Amino acid sequence: MPEMDACVGLAKGPGDRPHQFTFITPDSDDSLPVGEYVYYALPEGEGELRVICRIDERREARNYPNAFLAHPLVAPGELAGFIGYAEEGDELFELTASVLGYFDPTLGDFMNPRRLPRVGHPIYRAPADLLQSVLNRKRPGEPGGAYIGSLLSRPADEVPIVLDASRFTSTHLAIIAGTGSGKSYLAAVVVEELLRPTNRACVLIVDPHGEYGSLAELSNLEEFHADAQDGLAEYRPQVRVLSPDDVKVAYRSLELDDLRYLLGRDLTAKQSYVLGVAFRNAERVTKGLWTLTDLKNEVANWAHQAASTPEGVGGAAADVDSNAHQTAAALSWRLENVLGRSESRIFDDHRDLALQDLFRPGQCTVLQLSQVSEREQQVVVATILRRLYKARLATEKALSAPGDPTYLPYPAFVILEEAHNFAPAAADLVTSEQLKRILSEGRKFGVGMCLISQRPGRLDPDVLSQCMTQVLLRISNEVDQARVAQSVETVGRSLMDELPGLSKGQAIVAGMAVNTPVLVRVRQRLTRHQAQDPDAPARWREHFRKEELARRQRDEALPLHRPPPSRAELLSQLFGVEDDE
Numbered sequence: 248m249p250e251m252d253a254c255v256g257l258a259k260g261p262g263d264r265p266h267q268f269t270f271i272t273p274d275s276d277d278s279l280p281v282g283e284y285v286y287y288a289l290p291e292g293e294g295e296l297r298v299i300c301r302i303d304e305r306r307e308a309r310n311y312p313n314a315f316l317a318h319p320l321v322a323p324g325e326l327a328g329f330i331g332y333a334e335e336g337d338e339l340f341e342l343t344a345s346v347l348g349y350f351d352p353t354l355g356d357f358m359n360p361r362r363l364p365r366v367g368h369p370i371y372r373a374p375a376d377l378l379q380s381v382l383n384r385k386r387p388g389e390p391g392g393a394y395i396g397s398l399l400s401r402p403a404d405e406v407p408i409v410l411d412a413s414r415f416t417s418t419h420l421a422i423i424a425g426t427g428s429g430k431s432y433l434a435a436v437v438v439e440e441l442l443r444p445t446n447r448a449c450v451l452i453v454d455p456h457g458e459y460g461s462l463a464e465l466s467n468l469e470e471f472h473a474d475a476q477d478g479l480a481e482y483r484p485q486v487r488v489l490s491p492d493d494v495k496v497a498y499r500s501l502e503l504d505d506l507r508y509l510l511g512r513d514l515t516a517k518q519s520y521v522l523g524v525a526f527r528n529a530e531r532v533t534k535g536l537w538t539l540t541d542l543k544n545e546v547a548n549w550a551h552q553a554a555s556t557p558e559g560v561g562g563a564a565a566d567v568d569s570n571a572h573q574t575a576a577a578l579s580w581r582l583e584n585v586l587g588r589s590e591s592r593i594f595d596d597h598r599d600l601a602l603q604d605l606f607r608p609g610q611c612t613v614l615q616l617s618q619v620s621e622r623e624q625q626v627v628v629a630t631i632l633r634r635l636y637k638a639r640l641a642t643e644k645a646l647s648a649p650g651d652p653t654y655l656p657y658p659a660f661v662i663l664e665e666a667h668n669f670a671p672a673a674a675d676l677v678t679s680e681q682l683k684r685i686l687s688e689g690r691k692f693g694v695g696m697c698l699i700s701q702r703p704g705r706l707d708p709d710v711l712s713q714c715m716t717q718v719l720l721r722i723s724n725e726v727d728q729a730r731v732a733q734s735v736e737t738v739g740r741s742l743m744d745e746l747p748g749l750s751k752g753q754a755i756v757a758g759m760a761v762n763t764p765v766l767v768r769v770r771q772r773l774t775r776h777q778a779q780d781p782d783a784p785a786r787w788r789e790h791f792r793k794e795e796l797a798r799r800q801r802d803e804a805l806p807l808h809r810p811p812p813s814r815a816e817l818l819s820q821l822f823g824v825e826d827d828e
Contacts, residue, residue: 255279255372258287258364259341266346268300268363270370271308274340281305282745282766283400284373285344287364298360299373299381300344301763303741308341344370345741347763350381357381357763375405382765384411393440395433399753399766408767410437410760412446415716416660416695418759419686423711423731424720426701429751431458432776433718433769434662434699438462438611441660442484444473450611452662453628457617460488461777465611468773485610489600491618497599498586499536500630503527508677509585509626518578524549525578538596539587543579550575593623600631602638602652606659621668625678628669632681635659639692658693661685666698667705679707686713704730716758721749742766 256272256279272279279285283302288295315323327337348357364370378398385392387407393415398406420437424430434452441448442465452459463486465471473482501509503526507519514522525545529537532545553571568574586594605612614631616624638655641647647654663669669678685694698714700706704726711730722728732743742755742764749755757764789795812820 252371252374254369255285256342256370258366258368258370260366261363262343262345264345266359267303267343268346269341269343270364272340272342272370273338274342275338278372279305279340279342280400281741284378285370286373286377287368287370289349289360289362296349296360297373297377298349298362298364299347299357299377300370301347301741302342302344304343306341307338309337309339311337350762355384355762375401378406382406382762383409384414384760384762385409388445390445392445393437393760394770395436395440395756396754396767396769399768403768408756408761408765410440410716410756412441412448412760415697415758415760416441416448416658417690417693418715419689419695419713420697420716420718420760421711421714422697422699422718422720423703423722423727424701424754425722425724425727427751428701428720428722428749429754429769430699430701430720431664432752432772433720433754434664434697435459435462435772435774435776436769437697438662439465439471439773442486442609442611443471444482447482447484447609448611449606449608449657449659450662451605451631451659452611452613453624453664454613454615455617455619455624455665455668457615458664458777459613460615461775462486462611462613463488464774470773482609485607486613487604487610488613488615490615491593494593494614494616494619494627495595495598495600496593496627496630497595497597498539498542500599500634501594501626502633505626505629505677506582509622510581511585514581517574518581521546521549521574521578539582539594540596543582546575546579546582589623590620593619593627602634602655605631606635606655606657608657625669625676628663629677629681632661632678632685635661636681636685636689636692636694639689639694643692658695660695660697662697662699664699666700666710667702670698670707670710672705672707679710682710683707683713686710703727706730708733714758716760717756719746719755719757720753721751722746 255274256270259269259271262268270285279302281302281304284299285302286297286299288297290296311323311327315326318326324337346359346363348359350356351358378401379386382398383392387394387409389409391411391413393410393412394407395410396408397404398408422430422434438450438452438459439462440446441450452462454460465484465486471482471484473479475481503523506522506526507514510518510522525542525548528545528548529541533541550571553568614627616627619627634653635655638647638653639659641651641653642655649656663682669676670682671679682696685696689695696714698706698710702724703711703722704724708730719731722731728743728746731746742757745755745766752769754767754769755764756767
């Protein structure tokens with residue numbers, strides 16, 4: 248029998264739950280931590296089934312007496328030998344394992360045999376090749392696979408963990424972790440995998456903090472280059488990084504709810520009514536291509552009609568609105584102040600982000616919104632998601648054709664950082680409805696989402712529960728842990744208990760992209776990680792460097808003050824004569 252299949256323990260009996268059992272092991276090499284995989288064999292016909300199990304709990308069954316552990320400078324084994332107590336295997340552990348089942352390749356899933364190992368039955372540590380074949384739906388380097396790291400309980404790269412990209416890009420992905428736990432790092436690893444020659448994906452990243460600009464290095468890395476072969480053209484991914492100055496939303500892309508949201512909650516009922524009238528008239532007159540001037544003109548037209556004598560149009564004198572001009576003036580001022588003179592200058596009469604430029608196979612578009620207000624970020628995201636969904640629906644239903652602005656013939660994957668700002672639990676924003684629609688119906692039309700959040704407790708639970716693949720990194724906040732436990736059903740209780748103890752770069756992956764929840768060590772990025780925390784003490788010390796002090800003195804020095812020239816100096820400069828001449 249191969250060494251990897253050596254017996255590591257013997258079954259003791261059933262556990263607390265129907266699918267659990269316990270076994271006793273000396274585990275002298277500490278190879279059976281919580282989360283590790285073992286198996287037992289069941290006869291099946293002329294062969295056997297290898298039933299995979301995951302270790303849930305580990306406690307000591309026997310140890311040295313307390314007196315042997317009372318001297319910090321004396322090893323308990325030495326003390327035991329000194330008094331003639333030299334029995335091997337002084338430490339024994341009782342481990343509780345959950346049965347995942349044997350893997351059925353035809354069904355692509357684990358099947359529970361409903362038979363626990365009998366008492367004394369041998370338990371084996373699962374070999375790496377067995378785990379690689381049953382934990383993953385894809386193999387490393389296989390089309391449709393996304394290699395994100397390796398099994399945490401094994402040495403690095405011994406058991407690669409490969410996500411099924413077709414699953415998580417269609418049924419959505421959630422990356423949840425506390426601050427500084429590696430969310431953006433892991434998201435960048437996923438993007439790297441999606442842009443490999445084996446996938447050539449179409450990705451958009453909404454980047455509120457400017458953390459993904461370094462992905463532009465992808466285009467120059469040989470790992471992402473492929474020569475023409477097998478009927479496919481030569482490939483090298485493209486990464487477009489759009490700075491806030493490049494992000495433009497044409498007014499025609501805004502809907503009435505977007506305008507009301509941008510103008511704020513203190514918009515009066517009357518102003519809201521006038522805005523609705525003006526918006527519909529502007530759309531009708533310009534056939535949907537309205538500008539801010541068109542909208543303000545329609546506001547003025549309403550005021551003129553409302554304040555005019557109604558006899559000519561068959562109205563009554565009581566219908567005259569004496570305050571119409573004041574209402575229109577206030578609304579026009581707000582429109583100009585919020586849209587026309589916004590600090591970010593995102594909204595524009597004509598320029599817009601064309602869907603065909605944002606979404607292309609083999610391209611990652613990074614939408615940097617780091618200098619854009621939160622309210623404007625939400626409207627930008629709402630308009631893009633709405634247009635994307637409509638375009639994919641129209642294309643799939645053959646309602647648009649090549650050349651149409653709404654023609655988008657390939658699926659798209661959108662990564663949304665700080666998702667709790669776009670679908671909060673306690674509010675209904677302009678983005679909430681768009682996100683819920685895509686998460687519930689986007690699968691049919693090839694629109695996938697990746698939601699990234701450090702505060703799952705503030706994220707809409709319906710939104711989180713719609714993500715069928717979950718990646719959980721360290722979460723210390725108990726409220727956030729509870730929200731994740733409520734919304735993520737596929738992660739077992741034993742793995743949820745691991746959340747606070749995960750280190751940076753360690754994650755729990757569960758859901759449709761893997762065959763069973765696994766603990767993962769995230770692989771290293773191929774591109775530079777940009778979201779580094781600033782070294783504040785180093786910056787403070789830098790302030791006192793002599794060169795820095797000299798530079799500040801030069802910059803802060805007052806310009807040289809010269810006294811006004813005397814009469815003699817002026818005559819000499821102007822005419823070249825002395826005063827007495």
